[in-house]
Amino acid sequence: MLIAGAGPVGLTMALELARYGVPVRIIDKVPEPTHTSRAVAVWPRTLELLDRSGAAADIIAIGNKVTVANILSGGRSVASLSLDQIPSPYPFALMVPQYETEAVLRRHLTAHGVTPDLGVELLGFEQDEDGLSARLREPDGTESIKRFAFLVACDGAHSVVRHRLGLEFHGDTLGLDWTQGDFHLSGYPFPSSQMAIFWHEDGPLLFFPMAPDRARIITSLGVSTGAEPVALEQKAFQKMVEARGPGGITLTGTEWVSAFRINERQVENYRSGRVFLAGDAAHIHSPAGGQGMNTGMQDAINLAWKLALVSHGVASAPALLESYDLERRPVGAQVIAASGRMTRIGTLPDHTLQHVRDFIAHILMGLPPVQRAITGLMAEVSIGYPNSPLNGPSLGEVKAGARVRPVAGVAPFGSGNTPVFTACGGSGAAKLASHFPRLVVALACPSGEEALLSLVRPDGYLAAAVQDADWEALIPYLDHLGTERREPII
Ligand SMILES: Cc1cc2nc3c(=O)[nH]c(=O)nc-3n(C[C@H](O)[C@H](O)[C@H](O)COP(=O)(O)OP(=O)(O)OC[C@H]3O[C@@H](n4cnc5c(N)ncnc54)[C@H](O)[C@@H]3O)c2cc1C
Incomplete structure (x- = not known):
């Protein structure tokens, strides 16, 4: 089995297959692991599923548990969502930089005798009835053809595999530019167990606390000009925090900043013969709600046991492997729709509509069933496969x-x-x-x-x-x- 890409999704895939005793090779074209923070939230369903390999406890040990999500507008509370009511042994959103999540996964993978081959790039592949020939570029630049039974493409948003298969990546790029960073700070008006979203007339400001004095902060920059968005450095970010936040917050240090534009896209099929797509290779969406990495890791967990059963010769029904696309594509679509909705609600440009939004959201989000529906979706505990074959x-x-x-x-x-x-x-x-x-x-x-x-x-x-x-x-x-x-x- 070949896994292309050793990001969080590829590592999860490899870990699942390795612990089920399936021979696996995982490659990544980068020569060493990336150390950028990127996805910061690990949600309850992901932790439940990572508990199966023992990785959940190690990730929890290094993360910050957030149990309340506050939404404020114009200095007033719109809603306060209780994450500790989520029906799970892990009733919280865990804030931890992506590279630390990846490091835990790598450690567990190594314990099963598998180490990612870094500096190895998948250049192309050919499928036939018996397997798949992959063209790899090794770290010394030499190219080789290797045989595998299956290929799992965890090669990210710009997936080479998806391009080679000629699969459409349907969707849109939204019209706003965004910037985000991990900052040291003082004066955050909530405990570090509470995240906060400040809806402001010029754009939202989001705080995901990673420690009492450190948080991921995200804010919108305005309508995209078409040029690559540019990340705000600490001084400019501070001005945004003062303009859109509650006042009194001082950024005291910067770990990492980046800028992005939101793409909402999904591949037309998660499978093509012996090739499966998972994670950002299959779906990308708004970071609002922090679902991207979680959904991708759950793709991997859905697929791994099916491939393991087939690989061990225990089950052979075509329906088993076919079910991967039929189960996970609707979930991806649901996550794209939900995170897109949250983004659009938070970035309404019209001031009258903003007041209506605040009023309605205050009433609706005060209702326990609505709270349960929102948190259940974010935690991905309410997601299932009702139409699975x-x-x-x-x-x-x-x-x-x-x-x-x-x-x-x-x-x-x-x-x-x-x-x-x-x-x-x-x-x-x-x-x-x-x-x-x-x-x-x-x-x-x-x-x-x-x-x-x-x-x-x-x-x-x-x-x-x-x-x-x-x-x-x-x-x-x-x-x-x-x-x-x-x-x-x-
Ligand atoms: C700047 C930035 C900020 C983000 N912030 C957030 C956030 O705040 N919240 C959130 O939920 N998500 C965020 N994301 C998204 C999140 O990082 C992704 O959802 C997550 O990384 C998906 O994991 P993945 O394993 O599918 O893909 P990736 O993490 O992209 O990993 C893909 C891997 O494949 C490798 N690869 C690619 N092509 C090949 C090839 N041909 N051969 C071998 N290897 C290959 C790459 O080197 C890479 O290591 C952010 C992403 C970026 C880039």
Whole structure:
């Protein structure tokens, strides 16, 4: 398996495959890891999924937990969203520079015996029935052709793989220029556990605290002229903070600044034969809400167990690999739409509309169901795969395709070193597991809940649910995955 790109998505992909025992080569054209801060928020669902490899605890150890998101306008509070109500063992947004997240992933990957090959560039590839030939440029400049079964393109927004496949990257570039930076500061009027968005008539100002005296600050620069946007240095940024912020904040040092324009684009298909696209190679969107890296890492986690099952010869159904695009493309579209909406709301140019917005937002965001809907989307805990072709029958309130909430203190689904489904139930669950020993493990349900048999995918989404006594109803479902080496029914 070849992974092109050792950013957060490629590293997540490699880590998942490596811990499932799939031989993997991960390459990156840069000679050493990048040290720019970039994506700063890691959301609860990503942490839940990273807990399966053990990486979540290490990232949490170095991050700053934010439990409240404040929105203010004209000095008044519009809304205060409680992230600690998010239904997850990790009810917070974790603020940590992207290079530190990447460093943790690299460390865990190395523990599985895989090191990214830096300075190696993917130049091109050809697919055939048996595999894929990749043309690589090694660090000494020599070119070689190497064979792989599959290629996962985690090569970022300017993906060479996407270009080579001739896939469209549909979407638009929004009309505003933006600047952002990680600054040391004093006078931030909230505790470091609270982020703040100041809606201002000239453009929003966003603070993501990374420590009591350090924050990522983002603000808009105005309508794009078409020229490359230029980042504001500390002095000019300070003026923006004074003009748009609450007053009293002093920037005392700069870690990193950059400028950007928001692109909202998504590739037309996340798969082409033996090639899969994940992360920024497949979708890019507004940083409002900090979803880009999270969504990409979750792409990788969705795909990895499917590739691992196919690679180990445990499951062979075409539907398994086909489901990657069918599951993740709608999620990407949803994230693009939601982050775009947040950006447009925060950058309304008309002053009358701004007042209407503040008034309506104050009322709506004060309602607990609206708060839950917004935070659930940002945390990506409400995202699931309701229309997945992998969904089996389901009973009760939780439908197949929905996220199964992990239980604090219990090993998360899919955390072993094989990509197995977990059958939670009574004796039926145990029988199902013994019938498919390479694909299913049994987990005893808490007492009183054994009557229902829930089959959970290795990535923690519900595959199917039946009465425990009807466990045999799930045999056709698992057979349908193309499962081999089925044991006889005992
Ligand atoms: C300046 C900047 C600021 C950002 N700020 C935020 C933010 O505030 N919040 C947020 O959520 N997101 C932000 N992002 C986006 C976030 O960084 C991305 O969503 C995230 O990095 C996506 O990860 P990825 O692994 O898909 O791609 P990348 O991190 O881009 O990694 C792709 C890797 O592929 C490698 N590569 C490319 N082509 C080849 C090739 N042919 N062969 C081998 N290797 C190759 C590249 O060197 C790179 O290391 C920002 C991005 C940038 C650039």
